[in-house]
Amino acid sequence: MMLVLSKLDLVGFHFCSAVCKSWQSIAIAAMRLRQFHLQPQLPWVFLSFLAVESHIGLYSYSHGKIFRLELLDQANDAQCFGSNWGWLIMAGEMAYNFLLNLLTKKLIEVPPQSTLPDYPYPPGSLIRHNYIRKAIMSSSPVLDDYVVIAIYDKHCLAFCKPGDEMWLTFQTYNFDLEDIIFYDGKLYMPLLTNVILDLWS
Incomplete structure (x- = not known):
């Protein structure tokens, strides 16, 4: 499982950790290992014009896709x-x-x-x-x-x-x-x- 996780980028890693509680615990354990590293990826671009209604927009060059993520109340403004x-x-x-x-x-x-x-x-x-x-x-x-x-x-x-x-x-x-x-x-x-x-x- 650790070998599989090490082949993933950030998005794939979090998708994998969201499958179930046992997979999430493995993902957390992996991140605590100093020798564990996710695949390198290009930075995401923050799209300020999509930062409305408690959501922000991030564009991933690697995926060619915009991700809209919900913010916590504390992060508004x-x-x-x-x-x-x-x-x-x-x-x-x-x-x-x-x-x-x-x-x-x-x-x-x-x-x-x-x-x-x-x-x-x-x-x-x-x-x-x-x-x-x-x-x-x-x-x-x-x-x-x-x-x-x-x-x-x-x-x-x-x-x-x-x-x-x-x-x-x-x-x-x-x-x-x-x-x-x-x-x-x-x-x-x-x-x-x-x-x-x-x-x-």
């Missing part, structure tokens, strides 16, 4: 500031942050933006602009040992782990950060010169 491993990193009202898997509808809370250093908005205020510019995860939340890294206030990095109640400052730079990415256990930032940050050892 929320903004996405990062996505990887099949999860969205989102910010809702009152700077409430969470991870959302669109296929399984699972939601995981992460610390609110108001716990970031020098947060510029009053507690409990309804903000229109995110203090976080971009965020990514080191691994799938299914593994329970992931880290969320965020660019905030344009030139600062913060991180949180499962169960944390606040963001922790990771690094501050004297230049603006545009993007970050994890690869092979390291955090990369695209700059004029190559910069590689080793994660905590």
Whole structure:
């Protein structure tokens, strides 16, 4: 069964895990194995004009098809500031942050933006602009040992782990950060010169 699952892409994997409870348990067990990887696939494109009535539209180049997925109530009017491993990193009202898997509808809370250093908005205020510019995860939340890294206030990095109640400052730079990415256990930032940050050892 593991061999079959390893031949599937993301859509096939979730279709397979939805067959019955026993197949779902096998799929969950597979995702917890570090050596298990789904087949590589092209990213899906978010179609903003289809984001109506608690649904969003995603186009898959691999399948040549638009998938309309229903959102949880918490995700309505929320903004996405990062996505990887099949999860969205989102910010809702009152700077409430969470991870959302669109296929399984699972939601995981992460610390609110108001716990970031020098947060510029009053507690409990309804903000229109995110203090976080971009965020990514080191691994799938299914593994329970992931880290969320965020660019905030344009030139600062913060991180949180499962169960944390606040963001922790990771690094501050004297230049603006545009993007970050994890690869092979390291955090990369695209700059004029190559910069590689080793994660905590």
